[in-house]
Amino acid sequence: MMALKKIGSQSMLFPSGAWIRGRGTVVGKKEGSGPLGSCFDIVLQDDMYGEKSWEKAESKMLKDAMMKAVQRAGLEKENIDVMLSGDLLNQLMSSSFMARDMHIPFLGLYGACSTMTESLVLGSILIDGGFAENVLAGASSHFCTAERQFRLPVEHGNQRPPSAQWTATAAGAVVISGQPPGPGIPRIRAEAATIGRVIDAGIKDANQMGAAMAPAAVDTLLNHLQDTGRGIDYYDLVVSGDLGFIGREIVMDLLVDAGLPSAKVRERYDDCGTMLYTKDQDVHSGGSGCGCSASVFAGHLLQRMEQGELKKVLLMSTGAMLSVISPLQGESIPGIAHAISLEVE
Amino acid sequence: MMALKKIGSQSMLFPSGAWIRGRGTVVGKKEGSGPLGSCFDIVLQDDMYGEKSWEKAESKMLKDAMMKAVQRAGLEKENIDVMLSGDLLNQLMSSSFMARDMHIPFLGLYGACSTMTESLVLGSILIDGGFAENVLAGASSHFCTAERQFRLPVEHGNQRPPSAQWTATAAGAVVISGQPPGPGIPRIRAEAATIGRVIDAGIKDANQMGAAMAPAAVDTLLNHLQDTGRGIDYYDLVVSGDLGFIGREIVMDLLVDAGLPSAKVRERYDDCGTMLYTKDQDVHSGGSGCGCSASVFAGHLLQRMEQGELKKVLLMSTGAMLSVISPLQGESIPGIAHAISLEVE
Numbered sequence: 001m002m003a004l005k006k007i008g009s010q011s012m013l014f015p016s017g018a019w020i021r022g023r024g025t026v027v028g029k030k031e032g033s034g035p036l037g038s039c040f041d042i043v044l045q046d047d048m049y050g051e052k053s054w055e056k057a058e059s060k061m062l063k064d065a066m067m068k069a070v071q072r073a074g075l076e077k078e079n080i081d082v083m084l085s086g087d088l089l090n091q092l093m094s095s096s097f098m099a100r101d102m103h104i105p106f107l108g109l110y111g112a113c114s115t116m117t118e119s120l121v122l123g124s125i126l127i128d129g130g131f132a133e134n135v136l137a138g139a140s141s142h143f144c145t146a147e148r149q150f151r152l153p154v155e156h157g158n159q160r161p162p163s164a165q166w167t168a169t170a171a172g173a174v175v176i177s178g179q180p181p182g183p184g185i186p187r188i189r190a191e192a193a194t195i196g197r198v199i200d201a202g203i204k205d206a207n208q209m210g211a212a213m214a215p216a217a218v219d220t221l222l223n224h225l226q227d228t229g230r231g232i233d234y235y236d237l238v239v240s241g242d243l244g245f246i247g248r249e250i251v252m253d254l255l256v257d258a259g260l261p262s263a264k265v266r267e268r269y270d271d272c273g274t275m276l277y278t279k280d281q282d283v284h285s286g287g288s289g290c291g292c293s294a295s296v297f298a299g300h301l302l303q304r305m306e307q308g309e310l311k312k313v314l315l316m317s318t319g320a321m322l323s324v325i326s327p328l329q330g331e332s333i334p335g336i337a338h339a340i341s342l343e344v345e
Numbered sequence: 346m347m348a349l350k351k352i353g354s355q356s357m358l359f360p361s362g363a364w365i366r367g368r369g370t371v372v373g374k375k376e377g378s379g380p381l382g383s384c385f386d387i388v389l390q391d392d393m394y395g396e397k398s399w400e401k402a403e404s405k406m407l408k409d410a411m412m413k414a415v416q417r418a419g420l421e422k423e424n425i426d427v428m429l430s431g432d433l434l435n436q437l438m439s440s441s442f443m444a445r446d447m448h449i450p451f452l453g454l455y456g457a458c459s460t461m462t463e464s465l466v467l468g469s470i471l472i473d474g475g476f477a478e479n480v481l482a483g484a485s486s487h488f489c490t491a492e493r494q495f496r497l498p499v500e501h502g503n504q505r506p507p508s509a510q511w512t513a514t515a516a517g518a519v520v521i522s523g524q525p526p527g528p529g530i531p532r533i534r535a536e537a538a539t540i541g542r543v544i545d546a547g548i549k550d551a552n553q554m555g556a557a558m559a560p561a562a563v564d565t566l567l568n569h570l571q572d573t574g575r576g577i578d579y580y581d582l583v584v585s586g587d588l589g590f591i592g593r594e595i596v597m598d599l600l601v602d603a604g605l606p607s608a609k610v611r612e613r614y615d616d617c618g619t620m621l622y623t624k625d626q627d628v629h630s631g632g633s634g635c636g637c638s639a640s641v642f643a644g645h646l647l648q649r650m651e652q653g654e655l656k657k658v659l660l661m662s663t664g665a666m667l668s669v670i671s672p673l674q675g676e677s678i679p680g681i682a683h684a685i686s687l688e689v690e
Contacts, residue, residue, distance in 0.1 A: 004523075005475045006426060010450045012476045053674050081351060082540055089668065090435040092455050096543065096666035100679040105355045105540035107463060107683075108666070110437050110453040118452060122467065129474025130350045131357045178349075195427055195450035198441065321441035321453070323434065329398050334445040338452075 005128070008227025010220075011194040014128040018190040020342065021134070021177040022075070024068025025299035026061040027291075028143065028169030034277045039299040040170075041068045047144065047169050058087065058142035058171070059094040061291075063101055065171040065298070066136050073134070073175040074182075080104050080175070081132035084123050086115035087140045087290055088167075089149060094140050104136070112319030113213075113242045114196070115139040116172060116294040117338040120315070123176040124190035124340065130178070138173030141289030150206075150324060164207045165244045166283035168276055172294030174302070180345075186306045187345040193338070194224040198321060200334040206327060210247025210273070210285055213318040216335035217243060218254040220316060224339045233264050236310045239301065240337065241293035241317030242273035244286030272296035272317075293317040305344050312343045350473070353572025355565075356539040359473040363535040365687065366479070366522040367420070369413025370644035371406040372636075373488065373514025379622045384644040385515075386413045392489065392514050403432065403439040403487035403516070406636075408446055410516040410643070411481050418479070418520040419527075425449050425520070426477035429468050431460035432485045432635055433512075434494060439485050449481070457664030458558075458587045459541070460484040461517060461639040462683040465660070468521045469535035469685065475523070483518030486634030495551075495669060509552045510589045511628035513621055517639030519647070525690075531651045532690040538683070539569040543666060545679040551672060555592020555618070555630055558663040561680035562588060563599040565661060569684045578609050581655045584646065585682065586638035586662030587618035589631030617641035617662075638662040650689050657688045 005013050025040040032043030042064060049057040062085065070077055083102060086109035087094040099106035111118040119137035126132040144154050146167040152158045180187050199216040217240045225232065232238060232255070243251060248271040255269070256262045272293040273286035297315050304310045316339040322331070350358050370385040377388030387409060394402040407430065415422055428447060431454035432439040444451035456463040464482035471477040489499050491512040497503045525532050544561040562585045570577065577583060577600070588596060593616040600614070601607045617638040618631035642660050649655045661684040667676070 003475055004478070006477055010426070055668075055670065055674065081355070086455065090670070091457065091666065091668035093668040093671055096668070096679055097671070097676065099681075100543040100545050100666075103542055105542050106681065107467070107540060108455040108681075110431065110455045112436065122452070125470060125474060125476055129470060129476065130348055131470055131474065132351055133349070195452060197448055197450050198445040200445050321436065321445075323400075323436035323438040323441070325400065325435070326438055326442070329400065331442065334441055336444075336451065 010223045011192060011227035013192050014124050014190050016128045017178060018124040018127040019177050019180045020174050020188045020302060021181055022069040022073025022175035023298040023302050024065040024072060024173045025295045026065045026171045027295050030281060031168055031170050031276060034281060036276060036300045039303055040295060054142055054144040055089060055093050058140050058145050059097045061171040062094050062138060062140040063098045065173040066102065066138055069136060069173040069175045075134060075175065080134050080136050082107060082126055083136040084109055084119045085138040086110050088146050111336060112321050113288060113290050114317040114319030114336050114338055115290045116297060117315055117317035117340055120340045121193040121338055124193060127176050127178050134175055134177045136173055136175055139290035139294040140171035141167050141291035143167045143169045146289060160284055161207045162284050163246055164284045165209055165273060165286050165288035167289035168287045168292040170291030170295035172298035174298055188305050188342055189345060190340055191343050192228060192341040194220055194227060196220040196337045198334045198336050200332055202332045204327060204332045209288060209320050210244040211250055212320050212333040213335035214243055214247045214250035217251050217316055217318050217337040220337040220339050222258055232260055232268050235268055235312045235314045238269045238314040240271045242288040243271045243318055244273040246285045248274055314339055314341050355568045356537060356572035358537050359469050359535050361473045362523060363469040363472040364522050364525045365519050365533040365647060366526055367414040367418025367520035368643040368647050369410040369417060369518045370640045371410045371516045372640050375626060376513055376515050376621060379626060381621060381645045384648055385640060399487055399489040400434060400438050403485050403490050404442045406516040407439050407483060407485040408443045410518040411447065411483055414481060414518040414520045420479060420520065425479050425481050427452060427471055428481040429454055429464040430483040431455050433491050456681060457666050458633055458635050459662040459664030459681050459683055460635045461642060462660055462662035462685050465685045466538040466683055469538060472521050472523045479520055479522045481518055481520055484635035484639040485516035486512050486636035488512045488514045491634060505629055506552045507629050508591055509629045510554055510618060510631050510633035512634035513632045513637040515636030515640035517643035519643055533650050533687055534690060535685055536688050537573060537686040539565055539572060541565040541682045543679045543681050545677055547677045549672060549677045554633060554665050555589040556595055557678040558665050558680035559588055559592045559595040562596050562661055562663050562682040565682040565684050567603055577605055577613050580613060580657045580659045583614045583659040585616045587633040588616045588663055589618040591630050593619055659684055659686050
């Protein structure tokens, strides 16, 4: 019997060491023109990325983000034991074809837009438990693949309500390793995680994703803080995945309702979906998609941690687990959020 | 730094103990009329299961299989730390809504029909690594939900070629626990696993799934045997997920080509897709779907292990990672297979 690393009801610790050794990001033209544009490794000039379909473009973005992470870690593809990833496409089309090309043992994940954190949590478990020496964890999304699958043909030019969010054309990946990086390189490690429950607030409007997912983010965060005995100010930044401007406000209200101090919540909490674009980029309530938190985390947040601006970060990607047909069958939108705590040693 | 449990290039050991404590199965009417019918906990008389849609019926089947596993383990729902599952539906509709109703921390997986083994491998990792005390691992499929999503409207009554397989209406689940079962109960443990790579043999015919997945099964099995230093006769039974009659023959040919002794391969290897139905049930090349290996494993194989007929079993569910649109974009069908070794102590 192992020493138990489970803490509280939904959380776990990674005491043995799971270090972020490399990171890679590829984003579309619009994301490259946003406030974080300079953080990303590759900014596309054409969101087709030289491919014949948007789906193939997304798959190539994910592959290139993975390869960039491997390269930055100072490793070769052959050093990676397991690759974990997912995307929004039916049957994980982007990830599956990426995995075929990469030829690395592969575990496909689906957590809607929570997938980047699901990848990071399971990757850290594989490393901390000694089941692998190096893993790749990633996720991707593409505005055009998501729009045509979940909503309407892109060419239709449907008018979007103010609460709608913009699916990020973005891929992010990291190498998690059982060996810390060499001397002189900042040591960032995954330190704890909380696996989320599916929470359904009864919202049926697929243009209100932020509101649909916010209760799941709050549930996961409150359980994380309770399980670990921490306050929100333990973290320099608690960042949800893609709740956007509306969902972020709802989370702050709910956290204050739950008794967290309002000033600290406003100071410490933010959302990747509000960081990726400026409001004048016509994204309405902000960014969404697996690639939103994947690219903001791997491109921007890890960079800030490397530069010493952030020491302790809780990443909490958020997913709306609706299917294309579930609303047609009268179902509301179930939300989920997983959390992973990263710290600079 | 943990003691490394990784062995060889793709495999890992579970030395700390990950015991199968409970199992549950729910199958459709056709599966209940097959040769394994008496093994299953619940056999539906109507594949709608009292619901208003096939998707809701599949979700309910998965939930009931999960609950049956919890009950057989002598546990309560509240004792389960994490639930892992997946299905074939876009956005994991069956699993997502099951997880909403169960209200247990949830990790969604997509490995096409390899999902049951993916669930078991990740569940065993969570337990063996001490990250959880009890987990639920499951998977489901339903003939009618799969047909209408992947192929044609069920009412259309499309003629199927002889190589086509029949998606099982079935759900299977197990409880994996860090504590062995009490005295007098057979102790079955997950002992090792191999995570598969995506292998694409270039097949483009979506009615040739067995042939498309067979090379992935062979790749995973050969790597498993090499990583563990075992011969195929180490196992009483090596069982693939849903290759069906055609895929099973291909696997046997390829294994013999790779130098394994023909008599031992024929004696030790079988496929769940050839076990679930009789040939006169009009299933052509046999069963398929996540629920095929999930129900044959949780209903039939674990029962045989409990009864002492099998001591060492390698379960190797197989998945075809095509999407609904990838063949339309000219892609061939990528296959994947993961393996998990179970033994009676």
